[in-house]
Amino acid sequence: MFVPQVSFDITPSTVKEEHVPPPxxxxxxxxxxxxxxxxxxxINRPIRVPExxxxxLSGKSLMTLARLIPEGLTLAVHLQLPDSTITxxxxxxxxxxxxxxxxxxxxxxxxxxxxxxxxLGAVKQLTSALREMSYHSIADAVLDCHQGHKxxxxxxxxxxxxxxRVAVKS
Numbered sequence: 001m002f003v004p005q006v007s008f009d010i011t012p013s014t015v016k017e018e019h020v021p022p023p024x025x026x027x028x029x030x031x032x033x034x035x036x037x038x039x040x041x042x043i044n045r046p047i048r049v050p051e052x053x054x055x056x057l058s059g060k061s062l063m064t065l066a067r068l069i070p071e072g073l074t075l076a077v078h079l080q081l082p083d084s085t086i087t088x089x090x091x092x093x094x095x096x097x098x099x100x101x102x103x104x105x106x107x108x109x110x111x112x113x114x115x116x117x118x119x120l121g122a123v124k125q126l127t128s129a130l131r132e133m134s135y136h137s138i139a140d141a142v143l144d145c146h147q148g149h150k151x152x153x154x155x156x157x158x159x160x161x162x163x164x165r166v167a168v169k170s
Contacts, residue, residue, distance in 0.1 A: 053118035056145040057126070061152035062108040068138055068157065069130070072104030078129035079111045120146070 032040075045116035069075055076086045089110070091104045115122040120170065123146040141156040150156070 007036045015050060024137065051118055053112075054120070054146045055149055055151045056142050057112055057118065057122055058151055059109070061142075061145070062112065063105055064152050065138070065142070066104035066108055067101045068154075069104050069133070069135060070100040071133065072100055074133060074165055075104060075129060076107045076111070078132045079107070079125065081111060081114075084108065 066072070073086055073090060076089070086107075089103060089106055092098070092106070097135070098106075100137045111126075112118070112122065123143060127139040127143050130136075130142065138157055141158075142152055145156050
């Protein structure tokens, strides 16, 4: 029986050397002048801290205020809301059978959303409108709550004023 013999020895006739690229070089950073570095690292715009609204204008505070002031549409006029907005809120109140404190609350929420300054500017505008409507003690109480960083609650208004408001509503 014949067994073939196979040889796997391969001898190259010429050996080719592979070209190995040189290792990459890191670019050398040049020294930056101090005035250039300062210009590049300083902040051009002033840092703006988001402004938080006054606690005297929180939703809970505005609900308390709306219960004390039943003349919501008059308040809207004094807060200088557009006539179309006042009309829209009025029709919405009629169609949904809302009471006057709900209308006042909707007006106050709309006004607060449209205010640019949620701090002292808004509080001053609100107290000015309340004074024009002859709610001087409530305006003073709102301003005191703002300055004391407190929410406006029925306790902020004198009890005599509260009872007078309840007597007028009845």
